Amino acid sequence: MYAVGIMSGTSMDGIDTVLVDIHGYGKETKLKVIGYHEYPMPIDMKAKIMKACDEKDSHVDEICSLNFELGYLFVEAVKVLLHKYHILSKDIDFIATHGQTIYHIPFQKGQLLPSTLQIGEPAVLAYELNTTVISNFRVMDMAAGGQGAPLVPYSEFILYSEEHKNIALQNIGGIGNVTLLVGQDLDQVQAFDTGPGNMMINEACRLLYHLEYDDCGHISAKGTVINALLDELMHHSYMKKQPPKSTGREDFGEKYVHYLVDKYKKEKPQDIITTLTYFTAKSIAYHYQTYILPYYPLHKVIVGGGGSHNQTLLHMLQKELYDIPVYTQDDIGYSSDAKEAIAFVIMGNETLHHHFSNVKSATGASDYVILGNITLPPR
Amino acid sequence: MYAVGIMSGTSMDGIDTVLVDIHGYGKETKLKVIGYHEYPMPIDMKAKIMKACDEKDSHVDEICSLNFELGYLFVEAVKVLLHKYHILSKDIDFIATHGQTIYHIPFQKGQLLPSTLQIGEPAVLAYELNTTVISNFRVMDMAAGGQGAPLVPYSEFILYSEEHKNIALQNIGGIGNVTLLVGQDLDQVQAFDTGPGNMMINEACRLLYHLEYDDCGHISAKGTVINALLDELMHHSYMKKQPPKSTGREDFGEKYVHYLVDKYKKEKPQDIITTLTYFTAKSIAYHYQTYILPYYPLHKVIVGGGGSHNQTLLHMLQKELYDIPVYTQDDIGYSSDAKEAIAFVIMGNETLHHHFSNVKSATGASDYVILGNITLPPR
Numbered sequence: 089m090y091a092v093g094i095m096s097g098t099s100m101d102g103i104d105t106v107l108v109d110i111h112g113y114g115k116e117t118k119l120k121v122i123g124y125h126e127y128p129m130p131i132d133m134k135a136k137i138m139k140a141c142d143e144k145d146s147h148v149d150e151i152c153s154l155n156f157e158l159g160y161l162f163v164e165a166v167k168v169l170l171h172k173y174h175i176l177s178k179d180i181d182f183i184a185t186h187g188q189t190i191y192h193i194p195f196q197k198g199q200l201l202p203s204t205l206q207i208g209e210p211a212v213l214a215y216e217l218n219t220t221v222i223s224n225f226r227v228m229d230m231a232a233g234g235q236g237a238p239l240v241p242y243s244e245f246i247l248y249s250e251e252h253k254n255i256a257l258q259n260i261g262g263i264g265n266v267t268l269l270v271g272q273d274l275d276q277v278q279a280f281d282t283g284p285g286n287m288m289i290n291e292a293c294r295l296l297y298h299l300e301y302d303d304c305g306h307i308s309a310k311g312t313v314i315n316a317l318l319d320e321l322m323h324h325s326y327m328k329k330q331p332p333k334s335t336g337r338e339d340f341g342e343k344y345v346h347y348l349v350d351k352y353k354k355e356k357p358q359d360i361i362t363t364l365t366y367f368t369a370k371s372i373a374y375h376y377q378t379y380i381l382p383y384y385p386l387h388k389v390i391v392g393g394g395g396s397h398n399q400t401l402l403h404m405l406q407k408e409l410y411d412i413p414v415y416t417q418d419d420i421g422y423s424s425d426a427k428e429a430i431a432f433v434i435m436g437n438e439t440l441h442h443h444f445s446n447v448k449s450a451t452g453a454s455d456y457v458i459l460g461n462i463t464l465p466p467r
Numbered sequence: 468m469y470a471v472g473i474m475s476g477t478s479m480d481g482i483d484t485v486l487v488d489i490h491g492y493g494k495e496t497k498l499k500v501i502g503y504h505e506y507p508m509p510i511d512m513k514a515k516i517m518k519a520c521d522e523k524d525s526h527v528d529e530i531c532s533l534n535f536e537l538g539y540l541f542v543e544a545v546k547v548l549l550h551k552y553h554i555l556s557k558d559i560d561f562i563a564t565h566g567q568t569i570y571h572i573p574f575q576k577g578q579l580l581p582s583t584l585q586i587g588e589p590a591v592l593a594y595e596l597n598t599t600v601i602s603n604f605r606v607m608d609m610a611a612g613g614q615g616a617p618l619v620p621y622s623e624f625i626l627y628s629e630e631h632k633n634i635a636l637q638n639i640g641g642i643g644n645v646t647l648l649v650g651q652d653l654d655q656v657q658a659f660d661t662g663p664g665n666m667m668i669n670e671a672c673r674l675l676y677h678l679e680y681d682d683c684g685h686i687s688a689k690g691t692v693i694n695a696l697l698d699e700l701m702h703h704s705y706m707k708k709q710p711p712k713s714t715g716r717e718d719f720g721e722k723y724v725h726y727l728v729d730k731y732k733k734e735k736p737q738d739i740i741t742t743l744t745y746f747t748a749k750s751i752a753y754h755y756q757t758y759i760l761p762y763y764p765l766h767k768v769i770v771g772g773g774g775s776h777n778q779t780l781l782h783m784l785q786k787e788l789y790d791i792p793v794y795t796q797d798d799i800g801y802s803s804d805a806k807e808a809i810a811f812v813i814m815g816n817e818t819l820h821h822h823f824s825n826v827k828s829a830t831g832a833s834d835y836v837i838l839g840n841i842t843l844p845p846r
Binding site for chain 2: 160
């Protein structure tokens with residue numbers, strides 16, 4: 089049956105939509121990606137969302153309206169996807185939508201309870217496209233005591249886990265994060281951040297080249313590693329923390345990169361980019377060697393996210409991991425860009441089959457729970 | 468099967484919970500009310516909700532947290548209800564919850580789209596009480612072009628409609644509103660506000676007696692109608708407007724009552740209360756005589772809401788309506804206080820049976836639609 093997944097992430101650059109053919113559920117899931125489209129986020133909508141996310145600037149009347157407005161925008165995004173692949177909305181069996189997170193409180197914070205808030209009204213999607221909609225996936229995991237994130241590991245388990253094989257799913261977005269699949273034992277799934285993904289490389293490209301990123305790793309391919317800089321990076325305190333752990337802009341963002349670029353300003357710009365790229369690869373390998381390989385041999389590594397397009401980074405990672413084969417998600421047949429939208433289709437499908445789709449060891453929830461709520465088509 | 472309904476209204480005085488035994492659906496619905504409990508709204512929670520409802524004072528972080536906090540409060544309210552009637556939560560088949568409305572935009576207003584926002588996280592109820600939860604009833608009606616209100620008429624149609632009989636369901640809350648059932652034809656259902664309910668009487672009781680309301684109509688029973696005041700009230704511009712129409716505090720609230728009480732300050736206080744009570748009765752009768760009876764003979768009137776406890780008001784209404792018999796909901800066997808909570812159980816039950824539960828002629832929606840979304844129990 090045909091299903092659509094919608095993911096609108098925190099970067100707010102666009103709305104990822106994916107069209108899949110899906111049958112069965114759980115480990116019997118058969119999934120084929122038919123098409124993917126990234127609907128660009130209109131500038132004025134991004135501004136409205138950013139206002140709604142702001143503790144001081146947000147107001148209930150605007151949030152109330154924006155919930156519906158985003159619903160209509162998601163409808164448009166789905167219509168463009170369906171048109172691109174010549175599918176009629178009446179042929180869609182369900183839509184799974186993440187919604188736009190406008191606030192997330194993973195832990196109690198003063199008077200504020202652990203909670204999360206996604207908007208983009210499912211009733212609007214269900215009514216306009218006359219289909220079943222599954223939405224609001226994160227709340228039930230939080231009701232069960234989890235952090236409501238990460239939710240992608242369940243779909244990785246479904247798509248990639250193999251009996252007697254240990255597989256690392258390495259995502260390289262702004263931050264690097266890994267999901268470790270230990271055979272087909274869901275209780276053993278581990279997920280944690282490995283350090284920076286593209287965040288430091290991109291920021292250095294902006295500072296030194298006025299480029300948004302190192303396209304395919306062309307710059308880093310030409311430079312040489314600066315040993316002093318690499319040594320300093322590998323001594324970052326994040327390396328020593330025991331997983332599960334997570335990091336972000338506060339550790340590896342603009343501030344840190346500006347400091348380093350200034351400190352190593354006598355070095356060649358391309359050598360700085362090469363070193364930061366090598367650090368991303370080495371920090372991933374370090375985390376595997378320190379926190380995974382002593383306990384579980386790894387049979388393969390599958391890289392996804394924007395970093396999977398950086399050839400230099402991939403070569404470096406393969407070199408650091410010796411004989412563990414490194415693939416990209418695209419090698420395996422699943423679009424890296426559509427990953428999260430696909431993940432929500434899988435979770436929505438589980439919900440329709442009254443099956444759980446959180447991973448307790450990833451989110452910290454007390455129970456396996458059925459995620460999301462179901463909005464029925466109007467007629 | 469056992470079901471619980473939860474209603475938390477705009478007055479924020481308490482959370483109405485009702486326990487019912489329900490079978491079948493649509494006109495085949497068999498419903499028996501087992502018990503009712505009003506859980507008092509904690510003062511600090513009321514303050515938080517009022518802040519979340521305020522365009523200027525509301526903030527996204529607090530709304531995010533309050534959605535979960537109200538979920539936990541609803542859980543407590545349901546637990547108290549179940550304990551009172553010696554029922555275990557495992558015996559509950561579903562919970563239908565209205566949620567707390569924190570904003571409602573019935574019509575486009577500048578940049579703001581028609582939309583509505585209820586909070587009180589259903590995942591928290593589903594997880595903590597391990598049951599299916601239906602919630603968010605108003606959004607789908609609005610997605611279908613309706614105003615998302617009133618939703619109670621569908622349940623009135625289910626509970627009270629009779630073949631070849633025309634029945635007026637008169638609610639007397641702060642405002643008076645009527646649902647007209649024309650035989651068993653759902654398309655013919657009409658609903659509109661008849662003017663003030665208890666709003667003017669209560670405000671005058673506060674001003675003249677420092678009482679919250681005229682208990683059972685004891686004060687008004689002793690007074691005499693002031694003809695000049697009655698005449699002035701009956702000339703209020705709202706009387707002449709063609710239904711469907713709605714009114715509120717802006718027409719019959721504090722400001723208007725203060726003006727009248729001052730203007731008629733030489734009159735006896737009890738005569739003012741009597742006149743305002745008579746006006747409520749007469750405005751209801753006037754609306755029937757002007758907008759209903761020329762088209763449909765009425766076979767009975769059933770009064771619900773707080774006003775159904777005011778004996779003087781009931782006697783006055785019966786007198787004005789001559790030979791049309793006036794009953795109270797309690798006479799018929801359904802608790803007047805539990806009315807809205809019962810209505811949401813009926814709507815939730817329809818949703819579980821994939822059946823619509825809005826009334827197009829009441830909300831203005833373009834379609835009959837399945838209301839609410841379904842959150843599944845975790846295990």
